[in-house]
Amino acid sequence: MTTKIINGIEIKRENIFKKIPQVYYFLVIVTILGITLDQVFANGNILSNPVILRNILVRSVALGIVAVGQTFVMIGASIDLSVAYTISLTAVMTSLIIQGDPARTPMVIVIVLLTGAFVGLINGLVITKLNVNAFIATLGTGLVIKGILNGTFSSGSMGSVPKSFQALGYEGFGPVPYSIILLVAVLLIGWFILSSTKYGAHLYAVGGNILIGRLSGLRTSRVLIGAHIISSLTAVLAGLFIVSRLGAGTPWVGPDGIYDLESVATTVIGGTALSGGRGGVFGTLAGVLIFGVIDTVFNQLGVDTYLKMVLRGAIIILAVASYSVRSKREAA
Amino acid sequence: MSIQVEKPTSTSMLDLLANIWAWVRKIPPVYPIFLLVAIGVSQLNPNFATVNGIMAFIRRAAPLVILAMGQLFVLASGGFDLSQGSVVTLTIIGSALIMHNHEEYTYLAIAIMLGFGILIGLVTGFVVAYLKVPSLIATLGMLLLVKGGGLYWTGGAPKGYLSEAYRFIGRGYIDNVPLIGRFPVSGIVLLVVATILIILFHKTNLGKQILAIGDNAQAAKLSGIKVRQIRMIAFMISAITAIIAGILVGGYGGSSYTAGEGYEMQSVSAAVIGGVLLLGGKGSVYDVAFGGLTLEAMVSLLNLLGLPKPYRDAVQGLIIIGAVAYAGLRTKKRD
Numbered sequence: 001m002t003t004k005i006i007n008g009i010e011i012k013r014e015n016i017f018k019k020i021p022q023v024y025y026f027l028v029i030v031t032i033l034g035i036t037l038d039q040v041f042a043n044g045n046i047l048s049n050p051v052i053l054r055n056i057l058v059r060s061v062a063l064g065i066v067a068v069g070q071t072f073v074m075i076g077a078s079i080d081l082s083v084a085y086t087i088s089l090t091a092v093m094t095s096l097i098i099q100g101d102p103a104r105t106p107m108v109i110v111i112v113l114l115t116g117a118f119v120g121l122i123n124g125l126v127i128t129k130l131n132v133n134a135f136i137a138t139l140g141t142g143l144v145i146k147g148i149l150n151g152t153f154s155s156g157s158m159g160s161v162p163k164s165f166q167a168l169g170y171e172g173f174g175p176v177p178y179s180i181i182l183l184v185a186v187l188l189i190g191w192f193i194l195s196s197t198k199y200g201a202h203l204y205a206v207g208g209n210i211l212i213g214r215l216s217g218l219r220t221s222r223v224l225i226g227a228h229i230i231s232s233l234t235a236v237l238a239g240l241f242i243v244s245r246l247g248a249g250t251p252w253v254g255p256d257g258i259y260d261l262e263s264v265a266t267t268v269i270g271g272t273a274l275s276g277g278r279g280g281v282f283g284t285l286a287g288v289l290i291f292g293v294i295d296t297v298f299n300q301l302g303v304d305t306y307l308k309m310v311l312r313g314a315i316i317i318l319a320v321a322s323y324s325v326r327s328k329r330e331a332a
Numbered sequence: 333m334s335i336q337v338e339k340p341t342s343t344s345m346l347d348l349l350a351n352i353w354a355w356v357r358k359i360p361p362v363y364p365i366f367l368l369v370a371i372g373v374s375q376l377n378p379n380f381a382t383v384n385g386i387m388a389f390i391r392r393a394a395p396l397v398i399l400a401m402g403q404l405f406v407l408a409s410g411g412f413d414l415s416q417g418s419v420v421t422l423t424i425i426g427s428a429l430i431m432h433n434h435e436e437y438t439y440l441a442i443a444i445m446l447g448f449g450i451l452i453g454l455v456t457g458f459v460v461a462y463l464k465v466p467s468l469i470a471t472l473g474m475l476l477l478v479k480g481g482g483l484y485w486t487g488g489a490p491k492g493y494l495s496e497a498y499r500f501i502g503r504g505y506i507d508n509v510p511l512i513g514r515f516p517v518s519g520i521v522l523l524v525v526a527t528i529l530i531i532l533f534h535k536t537n538l539g540k541q542i543l544a545i546g547d548n549a550q551a552a553k554l555s556g557i558k559v560r561q562i563r564m565i566a567f568m569i570s571a572i573t574a575i576i577a578g579i580l581v582g583g584y585g586g587s588s589y590t591a592g593e594g595y596e597m598q599s600v601s602a603a604v605i606g607g608v609l610l611l612g613g614k615g616s617v618y619d620v621a622f623g624g625l626t627l628e629a630m631v632s633l634l635n636l637l638g639l640p641k642p643y644r645d646a647v648q649g650l651i652i653i654g655a656v657a658y659a660g661l662r663t664k665k666r667d
Contacts, residue, residue, distance in 0.1 A: 146642070
């Protein structure tokens with residue numbers, strides 16, 4: 001940090017490196033380590049084959065989009081465990097309504113977005129008006145959606161999406177896949193809302209200390225409900241991307257991807273506190289990319305599926321521990 | 333004096349009623365809810381209210397009740413244990429692998445699994461207490477570690493069978509018990525575990541210290557409580573109860589590597605129905621045990637109502653939200 005003295009007042013100029021979320025150093029370390037391992041033990045394709053690098057990004061799209069929404073609720077000291085089933089709901093509804101007809105695409109997108117907003121609204125209302133702990137509330141709504149989906153669509157085909165819809169998953173604008181454009185757009189919008197709007201400032205205030213927020217005249221309930229609607233909407237976008245990749249939706253696409261717990265994990269790794277009030281979407285992006293890099297490296301090295309799960313668990317713990325260990329606050 | 337004794341009876345009646353009302357209001361909501369659900373179940377299925385029906389119900393509910401009581405120790409200290417379900421699965425597939433169809437290895441397998449439980453609890457507790465990783469993340473990591481480790485160990489599919497002696501613990505009955513006829517072995521396990529946990533939580537300092545940590549960890553630390561050690565003990569208790577529940581689940585349902593799925597969420601829900609405050613500071617083993625029984629009875633009720641399994645999930649979700657909302661409204665009024 002450099003200091004400058006103007007008229008006897010010490011002005012501290014923030015070091016630019018201090019603005020980079022800590023997690024990016026971790027991302028760099030993981031990437032270098034991964035590339036080294038790949039060079040030594042595998043065919044070294046990560047560096048030489050650009051397709052693999054691009055696939056790291058594409059693989060991160062769904063998780064990245066959900067994690068942006070999760071970042072919003074977690075900054076507000078809440079949590080959203082219903083995202084996995086919101087993703088499934090979107091995937092099933094999309095392929096069910098569209099039935100392979102490209103003309104229905106805009107209508108479907110509007111319907112699923114409205115449904116997502118409704119799920120978020122319910123989450124937010126249950127948490128703020130019924131005073132139900134967010135963990136239980138969103139777990140409950142997730143169970144409700146899961147039950148309805150599994151009960152209604154347990155068997156049989158559920159339609160499929162048209163070729164034009166699959167473009168979102170497979171095609172791109174020149175060399176850049178549409179999916180990555182979508183992820184970047186969601187990130188930028190999220191970053192803009194958090195850093196440059198009144199709503200963003202209110203969300204940080206509510207997450208930091210809801211009582212002080214309320215006493216300073218914020219409508220804390222509305223702020224939190226808004227965050228939950230944003231979270232559900234990102235889950236819908238992720239669901240749309242997933243169904244465009246798969247071609248048809250099933251009730252288990254969300255829970256199979258563990259999007260609920262992984263979005264929480266990546267957000268925490270990205271530096272957003274579970275207790276709220278701190279964090280941002282770019283930290284979360286790094287968390288998501290770390291997962292993407294690790295997955296790719298494991299695939300390159302041919303690591304056993306179950307061993308992968310073990311290593312993933314260890315990495316989640318160690319990544320969070322690497323900076324939580326220095327905190328003076330007691331964790332719980 | 334005789335004049336004071338002869339108060340107008342109406343006043344004393346009112347006093348009495350007021351006293352009863354004050355006493356009734358103090359009853360945790362889980363007991364009337366349990367009563368209502370139990371009445372509902374026995375209306376639909378008269379078998380439920382018989383001694384046999386109750387014994388069968390205890391046998392079925394024992395694993396969840398044990399898990400919920402273990403979860404209480406972590407919840408009351410302000411944390412979560414999301415690794416319970418995967419520990420249940422590990423217990424089942426691990427025991428089957430150790431026994432490898434040898435009847436005589438039954439107790440060896442149980443001893444080894446209990447050792448695993450202590451180890452898992454120690455690691456989780458260390459990560460939370462010393463590395464200061466929030467328990468939601470720490471136990472999620474442990475979930476992946478334990479599940480992946482178990483599957484890697486067994487090569488992805490359950491190997492070997494659980495011996496008869498082992499399965500007897502989870503599904504067997506002791507016959508010719510005076511008065512009630514037969515009593516499930518898992519009920520005995522439940523009673524033993526419950527007694528130990530009740531003593532630990534309500535009769536020793538441990539419980540008070542856990543509640544103090546859950547209420548305000550900083551204040552607890554300043555008043556001389558060894559916060560880190562107590563947290564580790566809480567996670568160890570939770571993991572050991574998960575191993576015991578795993579033995580019962582394996583006995584009741586046999587070897588499968590999805591056996592433990594969802595138990596962590598169910599045990600948190602059962603504890604919350606039992607009046608535990610998430611993020612710590614409040615809880616009772618008795619109430620949580622009834623929370624577990626209530627949740628299990630609700631599942632039976634939905635079953636009897638003829639709802640297909642998936643819709644039962646949905647209704648269960650609504651019930652959990654409703655129970656917590658109700659508990660929340662009550663505490664809010666009291667403030």
